[in-house]
Amino acid sequence: CSNLDGNSTNLDENSTSFSSKLQLEEREEEQQLPTTSNPATPATTTTTVSSGQPPGGAKRKRNLPGTPDPEAEVIALSPRTLMATNRFVCEICNKGFQRDQNLQLHRRGHNLPWKLRQRTSKEIRKRVYICPEPSCVHHDPSRALGDLTGIKKHFCRKHGEKKWKCDKCSKRYAVQSDWKAHSKTCGTREYRCDCGTLFSRRDSFITHRAFCDALAEESARVSAAGKHGGDSNMVVVGPSMSILGGVPPSSPHGNNNLGRVNGGGDSLASIGILNPLEYDVPQAPRPSSSGGGGLLPMVSSATGSLFAHLFSSGGTMPGLHGTHPGNSGATSMGMGISGFSDFTAGANQTERGSATAGLSLSSTATGLSSCSSSVYNNGIGSVPSGSLLFNQQQQQQQQQQQQQQHTATAQMSATALLQKAAQMGATASNSMLRGLGFGSLSNMPSLFAGPNSGNMGGMMPPGLGGGSTRGEDGSDRFTHDFLGVVVFAPTIVANLEGFWPLGNRSIFFER
Amino acid sequence: MIREDTPSLSLSSSVSASTQSFSSLSNLPPHHSALFSVNGPTQHLWLQELRSEERGLYLIQLLLSCANAVACNNMEYSNVFLEQLTLLASLTGDPMQRVATYFMEGLAARITKSWPGVYRALNSTQLPSIVDMLSARQVFFSVCPYLKFAFLTVNQAILDAMEGEKVVHLIDLEASDPVQWLALLQALSVRPGGPPHLRITGVSERRAVLEQTGQRLSIEAEKLDIPFQFHPVHAQLENLDIELLRVKTGEAVAISSVMRLHPLLAKDSRFSGSAAHEASGGTIDQVLRTLRCLSPKVMVVVEQESSHNGPTLLERFIEALHYYCAMFDSLDSTLPQQCPERVTLEKHLFGQEIKNIVACEGVERVERHEKLEKWRKRMENAGFQMLALSQPTVLQAKRLLHCYACDGYRLREKDGCLTLCWQDTPLYSASAWHA
Numbered sequence: 015c016s017n018l019d020g021n022s023t024n025l026d027e028n029s030t031s032f033s034s035k036l037q038l039e040e041r042e043e044e045q046q047l048p049t050t051s052n053p054a055t056p057a058t059t060t061t062t063v064s065s066g067q068p069p070g071g072a073k074r075k076r077n078l079p080g081t082p083d084p085e086a087e088v089i090a091l092s093p094r095t096l097m098a099t100n101r102f103v104c105e106i107c108n109k110g111f112q113r114d115q116n117l118q119l120h121r122r123g124h125n126l127p128w129k130l131r132q133r134t135s136k137e138i139r140k141r142v143y144i145c146p147e148p149s150c151v152h153h154d155p156s157r158a159l160g161d162l163t164g165i166k167k168h169f170c171r172k173h174g175e176k177k178w179k180c181d182k183c184s185k186r187y188a189v190q191s192d193w194k195a196h197s198k199t200c201g202t203r204e205y206r207c208d209c210g211t212l213f214s215r216r217d218s219f220i221t222h223r224a225f226c227d228a229l230a231e232e233s234a235r236v237s238a239a240g241k242h243g244g245d246s247n248m249v250v251v252g253p254s255m256s257i258l259g260g261v262p263p264s265s266p267h268g269n270n271n272l273g274r275v276n277g278g279g280d281s282l283a284s285i286g287i288l289n290p291l292e293y294d295v296p297q298a299p300r301p302s303s304s305g306g307g308g309l310l311p312m313v314s315s316a317t318g319s320l321f322a323h324l325f326s327s328g329g330t331m332p333g334l335h336g337t338h339p340g341n342s343g344a345t346s347m348g349m350g351i352s353g354f355s356d357f358t359a360g361a362n363q364t365e366r367g368s369a370t371a372g373l374s375l376s377s378t379a380t381g382l383s384s385c386s387s388s389v390y391n392n393g394i395g396s397v398p399s400g401s402l403l404f405n406q407q408q409q410q411q412q413q414q415q416q417q418q419q420h421t422a423t424a425q426m427s428a429t430a431l432l433q434k435a436a437q438m439g440a441t442a443s444n445s446m447l448r449g450l451g452f453g454s455l456s457n458m459p460s461l462f463a464g465p466n467s468g469n470m471g472g473m474m475p476p477g478l479g480g481g482s483t484r485g486e487d488g489s490d491r492f493t494h495d496f497l498g499v500v501v502f503a504p505t506i507v508a509n510l511e512g513f514w515p516l517g518n519r520s521i522f523f524e525r
Numbered sequence: 526m527i528r529e530d531t532p533s534l535s536l537s538s539s540v541s542a543s544t545q546s547f548s549s550l551s552n553l554p555p556h557h558s559a560l561f562s563v564n565g566p567t568q569h570l571w572l573q574e575l576r577s578e579e580r581g582l583y584l585i586q587l588l589l590s591c592a593n594a595v596a597c598n599n600m601e602y603s604n605v606f607l608e609q610l611t612l613l614a615s616l617t618g619d620p621m622q623r624v625a626t627y628f629m630e631g632l633a634a635r636i637t638k639s640w641p642g643v644y645r646a647l648n649s650t651q652l653p654s655i656v657d658m659l660s661a662r663q664v665f666f667s668v669c670p671y672l673k674f675a676f677l678t679v680n681q682a683i684l685d686a687m688e689g690e691k692v693v694h695l696i697d698l699e700a701s702d703p704v705q706w707l708a709l710l711q712a713l714s715v716r717p718g719g720p721p722h723l724r725i726t727g728v729s730e731r732r733a734v735l736e737q738t739g740q741r742l743s744i745e746a747e748k749l750d751i752p753f754q755f756h757p758v759h760a761q762l763e764n765l766d767i768e769l770l771r772v773k774t775g776e777a778v779a780i781s782s783v784m785r786l787h788p789l790l791a792k793d794s795r796f797s798g799s800a801a802h803e804a805s806g807g808t809i810d811q812v813l814r815t816l817r818c819l820s821p822k823v824m825v826v827v828e829q830e831s832s833h834n835g836p837t838l839l840e841r842f843i844e845a846l847h848y849y850c851a852m853f854d855s856l857d858s859t860l861p862q863q864c865p866e867r868v869t870l871e872k873h874l875f876g877q878e879i880k881n882i883v884a885c886e887g888v889e890r891v892e893r894h895e896k897l898e899k900w901r902k903r904m905e906n907a908g909f910q911m912l913a914l915s916q917p918t919v920l921q922a923k924r925l926l927h928c929y930a931c932d933g934y935r936l937r938e939k940d941g942c943l944t945l946c947w948q949d950t951p952l953y954s955a956s957a958w959h960a
Contacts, residue, residue, distance in 0.1 A: 157820065432847055435585045
């Protein structure tokens with residue numbers, strides 16, 4: 015702006031803040047804080063002047079996008095405002111400016127009165143912006159974007175018309191800067207996969223290549239897996255992979271890329287690759303559903319092979335959830351919501367008969383043998399031992415459980431014991447143990463062999479306390495107290511009153 | 526095992542004095558009274574003749590007395606009690622015996638810690654084995670429903686909150702086990718509308734585990750055709766720099782915390798009880814507020830439902846006793862008594878927890894379990910609002926429990942939170958929050 019240059023000397027007192035503003039594009043507010051550069055924006059947002067910086071001279075932290083400061087001011091701009099360019103028009107020459115500041119400076123050139131507004135408040139009030147489109151995720155204040163440029167671009171990209179088109183390829187863009195950025199790189203750098211697909215981005219090329227290998231493997235295995243019968247996973251993967259293979263080179267615009275992949279996902283789902291019914295049956299052979307990933311029946315950790323693999327190979331951790339025999343990989347399709355039937359299937363294992371377990375184990379064992387994925391070869395060797403061990407354990411466990419049930423009445427559970435002790439304690443007289451919520455056992459003659467006069471009867475270890483009811487004088491009191499606790503020799507008991515700082519107070523809470 | 530010379534306890538002298546009176550009082554079979562006349566291994570036999578119920582009750586009393594002695598830092602009395610305990614407790618006995626073993630060990634560790642040199646020397650060759658711990662956790666996952674319940678609840682809450690979202694950013698506060706996310710990947714891949722672009726940021730203090738988790742998840746995501754990124758963050762949660770999480774514009778954020786919040790309470794231990802400090806907010810409040818700033822769509826918190834963070838040892842001891850008795854009971858009905866996995870699980874997972882609760886103090890004590898009510902207050906203080914767990918979550922949890930043969934597991938639903946109990950003792954609680 016030539017006017018500025020000519021008048022720069024006059025603006026010394028304000029020059030710092032203004033020049034920084036002028037260098038920033040697309041900031042309409044007078045509080046000019048240097049914003050961080052949006053990667054897609056070709057405009058530079060770095061300032062050259064030091065005093066226009068944020069208060070305190072501290073380096074401004076980059077705002078976390080999508081994580082608005084709770085005290086920020088939420089601004090809702092209208093679509094017209096967001097899409098507008100050159101709102102400020104000079105009345106003399108009809109030249110349009112994006113910012114009022116720029117217009118004012120221009121007006122000086124016409125010798126018109128001009129007013130430049132400065133920062134209105136000392137404090138910087140953080141502003142966040144929401145998208146005016148109600149159906150948009152960023153319409154919600156909690157998902158507001160922190161950057162005016164960002165919200166403008168978002169609005170154009172998502173809800174605007176794509177007016178800019180690339181020359182070389184067919185991509186269209188709503189935001190001019192996106193279009194410029196793309197046309198710079200379109201066709202400049204290419205990655206070509208073996209299958210013939212072209213990519214302009216390295217990362218999407220690499221991702222595709224991984225898929226591509228799998229594609230080759232899968233198609234080789236389709237014929238082999240066909241005999242196993244009923245593994246729709248195998249059959250489907252072929253066509254679905256080709257869908258992905260046909261994905262055009264990804265654009266630098268992230269959303270488009272996602273859209274395509276999602277489309278691929280949709281087709282997978284619709285093909286029925288994940289037919290729940292297929293996978294409810296643990297015996298269904300799953301030769302390579304997850305490339306063997308989820309299939310590793312590193313059954314129980316009895317062998318410790320699971321973790322030996324983990325630490326020795328340093329490679330991928332075998333599917334921990336696959337430790338349940340028959341609980342292979344993608345069995346968890348369930349009815350849509352249960353991505354967790356692999357959890358439940360695992361639980362099922364504990365109650366099914368050993369026959370089932372054995373059957374499913376054998377099926378997974380065969381499944382693994384056909385798996386060619388080298389990653390899991392380490393674990394295969396240990397499968398049989400692990401599975402057999404688990405099998406045996408299952409049998410043992412069931413027998414044990416039956417036995418335990420028979421003896422259930424004779425053996426109280428730990429929680430029942432605690433409750434009983436608490437009950438007894440509640441009825442006991444003054445005692446430390448009662449204070450602890452348990453009380454003494456002085457009132458429980460029925461529990462132990464035979465009656466006893468305030469004794470613990472059978473609970474008395476030899477020589478301790480049993481005779482203390484007739485022991486030395488003065489020890490009776492303590493004996494009662496500690497009957498439930500432990501039994502000491504009377505000589506000790508006599509000394510205990512002084513010892514226990516808590517005395518006989520029931521200072522502890524009842525649970 | 527019985528000390529022949531008991532300088533301070535003078536057992537032997539009292540034995541002879543009271544034998545006669547005792548035996549006439551008691552109704553024990555004659556051969557028992559004969560035992561009382563001598564010290565030595567015969568006492569051992571007597572104790573072993575106790576019926577399991579008597580033994581159990583006696584164990585409880587011994588434990589409490591010992592805890593009291595240890596709390597008073599009285600080595601002599603602690604020793605007496607511990608001796609009795611060692612006779613009765615057993616690693617492979619009934620649940621009460623097993624629980625008693627670990628509490629007994631905890632108490633012994635605590636009292637020994639009053640002589641730090643002795644304690645450290647004694648434990649110098651017992652390095653905690655990561656393999657054992659992982660193995661124990663694996664057994665815990667496969668045999669008990671607790672972890673499955675936790676994962677299931679978290680995953681379903683995430684699925685509910687992320688319906689319709691195209692990009693999901695999931696932050697796992699303790700990303701050491703991919704199992705949970707494998708299931709989520711499965712569920713996302715069959716979501717009507719297709720799977721979202723999923724980014725998982727895993728926070729952990731163990732780099733190797735993070736890498737492996739990431740690799741495992743990446744492979745699974747590829748197979749399921751879900752656009753996926755794993756971002757490992759090797760950091761301490763206490764000092765988490767939120768920038769490391771790299772939350773991007775337009776992402777829907779979900780945070781998962783499965784038993785990962787209670788260790789954060791340890792850092793504030795220096796100031797515990799100081800009202801001023803608590804008002805200003807300790808580490809946990811800072812971390813929660815930081816997480817709140819991410820505006821997560823959902824944050825699921827699963828924690829042990831018990832009060833193991835009391836100021837006094839005895840308080841914690843009693844609470845923990847109830848809790849772990851219930852836990853060990855549930856194990857008892859799932860696994861046979863002689864099962865080595867069960868011992869591994871009890872020893873390396875629960876035993877360590879018990880030891881930590883009983884023997885450690887200050888920043889060392891990380892197993893600071895608290896009840897849901899307290900967590901609720903903390904979350905609300907940090908600015909979160911409760912999100913009720915949906916009906917599908919409850920149904921799935923119920924379904925999970927039905928798969929277990931024993932019917933001791935109970936599910937309690939209250940105020941939108943779920944609590945998994947064994948019989949009547951709550952063990953784990955799950956709640957969901959949003960910013």
